[in-house]
Amino acid sequence: MALRTDKNEPSYEVRLDFFEGPLDLLLFLIRQKKINIHDIPIAMITKEYLEYLDKKQHLNLEHEAEFLLMAAILIYIKSQMLLPREKKEGWEEDPRQPLVEKLLDYERIKQISQLLRAKEDLQIKLWTRQDHPISFRRKEEAEIDLEEVSIFDLAEKFFSLLKTQQEDLQPFASKRQYSIEDKIQEILTILNQEGFLDFTDYFYRHSSLEEALVGFFSLLELIKRKIVVALQDNLFQTIRVWIIKGKTDGYPA
Amino acid sequence: MDIRLKEIIESLIFVSLEPLSLEKIKSLLADFPAEEIEKAVAELLQSYASNQRGIQIVQAAGGFLFTTKPDYDGYIRQLLEREKKSRLSSAALEALSIIAYHQPVTLAQISALRGVDSSQAVRTLLEKNLIKIAGRKKAPGKPFLYRTTKKFLTYFGLNSLDDLPREDELASLLEKKQGKDDVSL
Known part of the structure; x- marks a missing residue:
């Protein structure tokens, strides 16, 4: 895991392994365990998720409530899967489906931000005449x-x-x-x-x-x-x- | 072609602090035929794209702008006695990604997609002038709708919103990138 050592970086950027929210953490666990996102073993992922929550490591604690809410959702999904489900005209909805859609949407957002980050990294190295400090080219009163x-x-x-x-x-x-x-x-x-x-x-x-x-x-x-x-x-x-x-x-x- | 045309355009772009659009150049040089101006601009870009120069002409937010080349960032910061320019936080960048692709959107939509409250991220983006309020949604509570600004385009070196890859192009683009520098989480 890469730690930034550049002292000029603002402190909030120091840790790259920082989970922005519950979706970020879930997605990381799924990708780390190489789980098929369309067939998530809820029991196992819930256990992993709760372990992270216990340690409170790498979590953005500003969003602690949202992390906890996701734990509740995971447990709810697990309970839904244990219950015999009602069949609607031969088609039954997987209780995991809404979560999977959220995760996939979020993954796309992360991809876009990676792309923008790469552009930002290049752009902040470009200087235009507008970036010039005033004192350098003008006397104080101008x-x-x-x-x-x-x-x-x-x-x-x-x-x-x-x-x-x-x-x-x-x-x-x-x-x-x-x-x-x-x-x-x-x-x-x-x-x-x-x-x-x-x-x-x-x-x-x-x-x-x-x-x-x-x-x-x-x-x-x-x-x-x-x-x-x-x-x-x-x-x-x-x-x-x-x-x-x-x-x-x-x-x- | 008037031999001076390229030089005139070069001087106009040099003096501009904001990206100078082709339309603006044409309106200033109304005496010259439009196609000659376009040709001169193309040649000018060509000559700056060649090596042996520390500055370049970039196309951003629909106009042309002189910038330094990225490799010389360190020297320039020494001259100007500046720290490295700071980057956006991951939270702000995620919120901005959503706004860029789904605009106009409300704060509630942004927060729902990220799975966390995003009011701080949106506030940061408003302060940095990367997004703006673009009216209110006709929904209960009439929440604000947000859009990206022109500054968003210049900040990321985009000519227009069409420069952003389409959502279906994203996966393949990132695979290529992944192969190059293997980004680990």
Whole structure:
């Protein structure tokens, strides 16, 4: 079994012999024992499966419930096979059939992912001019080619900041109410005075959780209306908000 | 053929950060006959496909793009002081395989096919812009439907979705691969 030794690989990729879910493990057992997938000896495979589950080795334990559910399904199938079955017009359905179909579907998915993985392995070795770190070809202030930040990235950054500030932030500031309109004006004023707004610095200006949330929603609103744009420096990971020229219509600062 | 045509096209592809489509090239060079442009592009690709070059022109997401050759990854990363580009997790890759072949699909369909809850995998793919929400299914709960994006094509070096092998071609393709490097689980 191949273990990755490359230290640059992210840790979740370290073990190749990691079962993503119950179908992955079942398929491995079937292929390892060279079992005919259309005639699975349920008793034997259930025993093997439960042994793995006991050891909890090589299992993705995020999906522990699903691994257990499959154990129950296997035992159910086994019980169905022991019972005398009803014959429907001379044709009887094998209780294993639905599982076999699932396994075959899953095997095809694994094959496709192998194929995509091979393509990915090649592609990540190709570099285009787009991959170039900004600082290398531009002076610090020439920011026009920075990468636009997605809403997901902004939200992630926002929530990670919230976490670090959890103890210092009061849920509500006393006797003050914040509105999105006011915050939008505040952001636009900062942008007009300073040219840009640093996302992290802006967060630390807030004194309460309520204010931080209103501020964040105001920023999202401005981005949605395409009045400002959030750009990230690929090298330093700083996010800055810039005004889009000529787009302050309706919002004179 | 105008001797400059090949050079003009080369310079256009060089400057483009995104794959430059043939249609775009044609619209920019409206003065030139379409068939001459196509011929010039073909010759340009030919000359880059030959050896003795560190860069190549690839066709991705329906356009042409300059990239470096894979063998020089290590040197380039030293220059740019970058780590190896990270790969997708197996879970994300499995979910993406399902979306690529069954799109548009819902999260429930993806999870059912994988046999495990796939919400985290789908979230990762959305964040990486490899998939997008393409409406809602007319079913109870109106779940989101997911599709692959243009970025999906460039990420895997595919020109279009038709570049993906058909499901019936998969088995033979993988047998060939298996023979070459004998992938053990």
